[in-house]
Amino acid sequence: MKPNPTLHMGFHDATPYVGFHKDVRGVRGLWERFNAGLLDIEERRTPYHQLLLGEWQRCSSLGVDVAMTKGRRLSDDEFRLRREAEQLLLETSVPIVQDVGHFLVDVPGIMILTERTGTVLHITGDPAVRERAAVQSGIVEGSQWNELTAGTNGMGTALAKGQPVHVFATEHFCEGWHSWSCAASPIFDADGQTVLGIIDFTTIEADFRDQALGLTVSVANSIQARMALHRELERRRLLTAFSDAARHYPHDDMLALDHAGRPVMHTPNERCRQITERWVSAGSDDTVAVRTTIDVEAPNSGTRIGTIVLLAKPSGYQRVFRTEFKGTTAIEQVGRFGEFASRDPDTRRMFDDLQRIAAAEVNVLIIGETGTGKELLARQVHACSPRHNEPYLPVNCGAISEHLMESTFFGYVKGAFSGADPRGRAGYFESAKGGTLFLDEVGELPPAMQVALLRVLEDGSFQRVGSCETIRASCRIIAATHRNLEELIAQGRFRQDLYFRLKVVQRTIKPLRERPCDIDVLVDQFAEVMRRKHRLVAVNFTAEARDALKRYHWPGNAREVRNAIEAALLCSDGDIGLECLPPEVLRRAEPEDRSASAVPIESMASVRDYERQIIVGMLRKYRKVNQVAQALGIARSTLYRKFAELNINQSEFTGADIQPGADY
């Protein structure tokens, strides 16, 4: 395990925050002048002031409301999901926090546990302080304290810095928290780097003691140690599951991934070693097709502790079928680009292209009908790019009113127009600086904005509204639209020069009706997502329901599939029959409509026939099961499964009764 960064007892390595004299009045004056824009040069000189001003400036450019008086609270549903996702952290931390609480009976403060995004999961401590924190500032379970939602504050700043911090009274960015002082420490996962949550001790400003920081560091360390023990148990369970899987699938290559998707074990051969190396450095390996995955769950809670990934064969069986059976895609492997899953060969080729394009950092234009997954692709291109640690900002150009467009994209200075934030505000280009700006529905941009955007794309510079100061912010642009931009150009509604700037690389996502082989993939993927979300044990489809889903033409693409599956699950207990499907899906599945949409079903039948034909041909040719398996590049066990599935009596062709396991 790496050394714990809590050893840096400070807000900033070079200028330890805890070492500064806490001058509440002086800092209040500084805060007032900062917000009024009246700071003079002298005030910026001391390291302490520089530290605070840097923090406040960052919050201001993130658009945090300085006048906030209550913490933002998640909806009950969102909070329930968040708690469920953090069961292990809660089960590990709450007993420790409560134990410590017994020794703090007369201490006027509260101890707060948050998860990794700053949502409060648990509060314990002095009832009077707890009451005041809730009523006065909305510090309650389910409230959010990351810096983006609440500015500089103990929990949010410890999260942002990954270090223990003091944030004292007027040092807070929002005035609403000026009566509080907090000490907060991150809880790290077993890798010593990933922050799992925060332990915070909050008091009213006058009751604050410097020792509070030591207290939070020590509680966070205890939680960390217990989490590390859990992780070790999980790892052992995962390794046992891996050995079981290796026994069941002796001819398959496989990896075991932990809860965070990191490889912990692989089949001991060179191919898997190389795949594991790529997986470790890139977080996955999109060059390799996954045959199937097996979730490994904790025995009591059912939470996923890892996954066994069975890899597709590098060559052989699938390739025989793929090259010989042109015209159908029904037996292609599922390829993935992040969450985007597809069996369709064109789409999978696009994944490979995008993987390379991501690294090249050029602008990308994605064309596709609504709900085809344009945002999903854009997000993954960013995740695979060298900018993945910088911001990714999705913007729906069609949803911004025309008169606010310029200030939304480029920001404005104070006093730029009436009704604006008196402190001015950064625009999308500044907020996404160094990262990726995703311009969804780019075809909806009005002409004036097209000109302005073109200027930024040309030299990366712009001015905030109301200012002459030129700002440079280089962000990568990924744009998307469902419109035909060339038609818009012909009609004079979209600038050709902007089009060329955006489409350095252009890719089109096929609508779902043109890749029917993906319906099953999406149905299964969303069924699993919804099974987890609605906490069902299993989801099963009747054969008729599957057929109906496959026959429907899905004008709303993947989004419509997701909604249909969720709706179907909500009206069932996990067994989905025709009665659970939306009426439009059923209408399309009626017999008179078959002519238009029955192709995939027929293809499936012909695929099976074709598969049977090939295997029988091979049996006739080789007359030995192990030679047939070898020629097809599959394990004998898989071949025996195929015999059963395809109703093949192998002895008819080999002239002998061949027993599974006999060494022919």
Ligand SMILES: Nc1ncnc2c1ncn2[C@@H]1O[C@H](COP(=O)(O)OP(=O)(O)OP(=O)(O)O)[C@@H](O)[C@H]1O
């Ligand atoms: N191939 C896919 N595999 C898994 N999920 C997908 C796939 N395509 C889309 N989705 C899911 O479908 C939904 C819609 O995707 P997304 O918002 O990316 O579509 P879009 O093309 O950007 O839509 P719009 O044009 O309406 O903004 C999301 O929930 C996304 O996760």
